[in-house]
Amino acid sequence: xxxxxxxxxxxxxxxxxxxxxxxxxxxxxxxxxxxxxxxxxxxxxxxxxxxxxxxxxxxxxxxxxxxxxxxxxxxxxxxxxx
Amino acid sequence: xxxxxxxxxxxxxxxxxxxxxxxxxxxxxxxxxxxxxxxxxxxxxxxxxxxxxxxxxxxxxxxxxxxxxxxxxxxxxxxxxxxxxxxxxxxxxxxxxxxxxxxxxxxxxxxxxxxxxxxxxxxxxxxxxxxxxxxxxxxxxxxxxxxxxxxxxxxxxxxxxxxxxxxxxxxxxxxxxxxxxxxxxxxxxxxxxxxxxxxxxxxxxxxxxxxxxxxxxxxxxxxxxxxxxxxxxxxxxxxxxxxxxxxxxxxxxxxxxxxxxxxxxxxxxxxxxxxxxxxxxxxxxxxxxxxxxxxxxxxxxxxxxxxxxxxx
Numbered sequence: 001x002x003x004x005x006x007x008x009x010x011x012x013x014x015x016x017x018x019x020x021x022x023x024x025x026x027x028x029x030x031x032x033x034x035x036x037x038x039x040x041x042x043x044x045x046x047x048x049x050x051x052x053x054x055x056x057x058x059x060x061x062x063x064x065x066x067x068x069x070x071x072x073x074x075x076x077x078x079x080x081x082x
Numbered sequence: 083x084x085x086x087x088x089x090x091x092x093x094x095x096x097x098x099x100x101x102x103x104x105x106x107x108x109x110x111x112x113x114x115x116x117x118x119x120x121x122x123x124x125x126x127x128x129x130x131x132x133x134x135x136x137x138x139x140x141x142x143x144x145x146x147x148x149x150x151x152x153x154x155x156x157x158x159x160x161x162x163x164x165x166x167x168x169x170x171x172x173x174x175x176x177x178x179x180x181x182x183x184x185x186x187x188x189x190x191x192x193x194x195x196x197x198x199x200x201x202x203x204x205x206x207x208x209x210x211x212x213x214x215x216x217x218x219x220x221x222x223x224x225x226x227x228x229x230x231x232x233x234x235x236x237x238x239x240x241x242x243x244x245x246x247x248x249x250x251x252x253x254x255x256x257x258x259x260x261x262x263x264x265x266x267x268x269x270x271x272x273x274x275x276x277x278x279x280x281x282x283x284x285x286x287x288x289x290x291x292x293x294x295x296x297x298x299x300x301x302x303x304x305x306x307x308x309x310x311x312x313x314x315x316x317x318x319x320x321x322x323x324x325x326x327x328x329x330x331x332x333x334x335x336x337x338x339x340x341x342x343x344x345x346x347x348x349x350x351x352x353x354x355x356x357x358x359x360x361x362x363x364x365x366x367x368x369x370x371x372x373x374x375x376x377x378x379x380x381x382x383x384x385x386x387x388x389x390x391x392x393x394x
Contacts, residue, residue: 038118038119039286039287040119040286040287040290040325042287043287043290043291043294044294044329046291047291047294047295059287059288059291062287
């Protein structure tokens with residue numbers, strides 16, 4: 001799956017879970033400070049992303065996902081590994 | 083006659099009401115922050131004389147009155163609690179003694195916030211198999227005894243209270259088959275360490291993630307009871323946090339159900355939260371006798387249990 005497909009998918013999840021405007025979702029944005037996604041919403045985003053992209057994102061790795069770009073790269077790598 | 087039913091429910095809510103503003107005087111938080119993260123606006127905190135035994139007994143007396151039976155008719159008293167003041171003795175026998183349940187067996191069950199649902203399942207099975215005719219299930223908690231009042235991530239959640247239910251025989255299974263399971267590998271996610279450290283600790287994100295992925299299990303409880311999620315009149319999950327309740331319930335498909343949100347007023351009372359929330363909905367006249375309602379408890383262990391029951 002391409003980076004832009006993953007980005008688009010993440011934007012849809014962020015809109016549904018946390019009401020984030022998809023237009024605001026770009027690779028350089030941080031989830032917490034820029035997109036105002038709190039820690040519990042972040043968990044919901046991760047759970048939804050696991051299902052949507054058929055990947056596993058363990059708790060210990062979630063902390064390293066600061067920006068949308070971090071998540072896109074992680075999902076792409078995890079998808080290839082699977 | 084191989085079914086069981088809920089005959090009556092009773093509760094006890096401690097007198098003292100604590101607001102988010104009250105907590106903000108002690109820890110760095112605010113009403114807006116607590117409400118947006120947890121949904122909680124107020125909680126009840128027990129006074130010293132509102133013990134597990136006292137609160138549990140008062141809730142039990144109301145449940146017995148609602149069921150129309152005398153304590154002497156009870157064959158078993160099951161107390162669900164995870165906040166006994168000490169490990170020894172358990173409080174279940176003291177509640178049985180105070181009530182005058184002279185011929186009942188009595189014991190405690192510690193299944194954290196799933197305690198009421200587990201105890202109800204055990205009670206139902208005892209009645210169905212015939213080892214008991216009437217069983218009293220009590221859930222009483224004083225989480226405030228184990229709260230770190232300087233930890234703003236947990237002190238905003240925890241609260242006290244008690245609920246009770248009388249289970250008796252019925253021609254059909256008004257208390258449906260239970261679904262249960264555990265993730266004991268995550269035992270550390272909710273804990274009071276013990277050995278001198280008696281304060282409640284929780285890894286909130288780990289618990290949140292575990293809880294919101296239990297939706298398929300919740301649906302399974304409906305399947306076992308032969309009730310479609312759309313036929314449920316009520317959904318009463320453990321009142322941990324409104325965010326968990328909303329995320330968990332969203333996936334069930336209980337489109338016509340009243341969803342319990344007692345957490346807003348009562349905080350997280352662990353095992354007591356389901357009977358407290360159930361009672362509030364019944365008192366509000368939102369459910370009728372015989373209506374199918376889903377109960378689902380989950381928490382420390384980690385462990386969970388749930389079932390569909392018919393309203394008393």
